[in-house]
């Protein structure tokens with residue numbers, strides 16, 4: 001049996017052992033934007049999973065661009081030093097390719113952590129003024145963001161550039177620009193959150209202008225031999241919002257600026273979106289983007305079963321899959337999926353005695369484990 005999921009490939013000159021990648025996942029465990037030992041454990045554990053690449057969580061390019069006070073940032077020397085320490089550690093235990101997703105939370109910044117209720121911070125709780133393309137709150141009762149001026153936009157663009165330079169010094173293999181889930185760049189793209197009347201609002205071309213300016217500036221500032229990708233929305237899942245046609249146009253424009261890949265996600269711009277959550281619910285958006293633009297494309301969203309992941313890649317719906325919750329649930333998912341698909345995934349030398357070739361029960365246990373994940 002030969003597996004497409006476990007076939008090597010390359011993105012922007014970066015060689016990858018297979019098509020299983022780890023999605024960026026906020027841990028809300030940083031202090032002043034600086035990674036902590038939690039990140040060593042979390043990313044270290046995922047680094048030895050057998051996946052080919054992993055992304056460090058959405059990392060704020062400014063303090064105000066963080067979702068919560070506990071999110072990672074790349075705006076200080078201390079942030080950069082701690083990220084380098086984490087990356088150096090992961091490299092010492094695994095050849096996995098490591099990237100960081102850089103972003104700005106826009107009107108979704110200044111909130112509590114999920115396990116504290118996700119509500120916006122109130123006065124006295126360390127709230128800060130949020131920024132957005134238009135002064136439209138995320139939902140009724142939420143604080144209104146301040147509409148960004150041209151100097152605000154220049155400052156945010158410069159912060160993206162500075163963060164990209166810090167990421168390069170910290171030693172990442174690649175960068176991802178966060179432009180989905182309703183955060184700042186996505187807010188520029190979506191007609192639901194962008195009501196501007198200048199050249200950054202209105203038509204699709206105008207709404208794409210600032211995100212593309214940011215991409216261009218980041219691409220120019222990041223080492224040419226390393227790739228830059230983007231996470232984009234296939235749809236807002238809301239009437240009057242961003243549509244799959246828009247995703248195709250945006251992916252094409254990104255590709256023309258040298259974007260090495262897109263991972264197609266969606267939603268998050270409004271809180272009352274109707275998301276038809278089910279296995280692989282966003283895969284059709286990735287498939288369309290890939291077919292119509294030819295850009296290297298990742299699929300994300302409720303991909304948890306090895307056969308499902310295999311089918312997505314084998315049928316050409318996406319070049320790779322990006323897994324979030326399945327990896328938290330079972331950090332050995334890639335190794336177990338390889339067992340199910342008759343393929344091989346890497347084990348750290350310290351763990352090689354648990355690989356199927358040296359320990360036959362692994363075959364049965366790997367199958368049970370991935371079935372549990374998909375249940």
Ligand SMILES: Cc1cc2nc3c(=O)[nH]c(=O)nc-3n(C[C@H](O)[C@H](O)[C@H](O)COP(=O)(O)O)c2cc1C
Nearest residue numbers: 023024025026057058300301302303323324325326
């Ligand atoms: C704990 C957690 C944190 C997340 N943080 C981020 C993030 O930092 N950036 C991002 O683009 N998506 C984030 N997501 C969304 C995932 O990357 C992914 O798009 C989504 O969970 C759907 O994939 P899944 O069904 O495999 O979980 C997060 C998801 C989880 C579960």
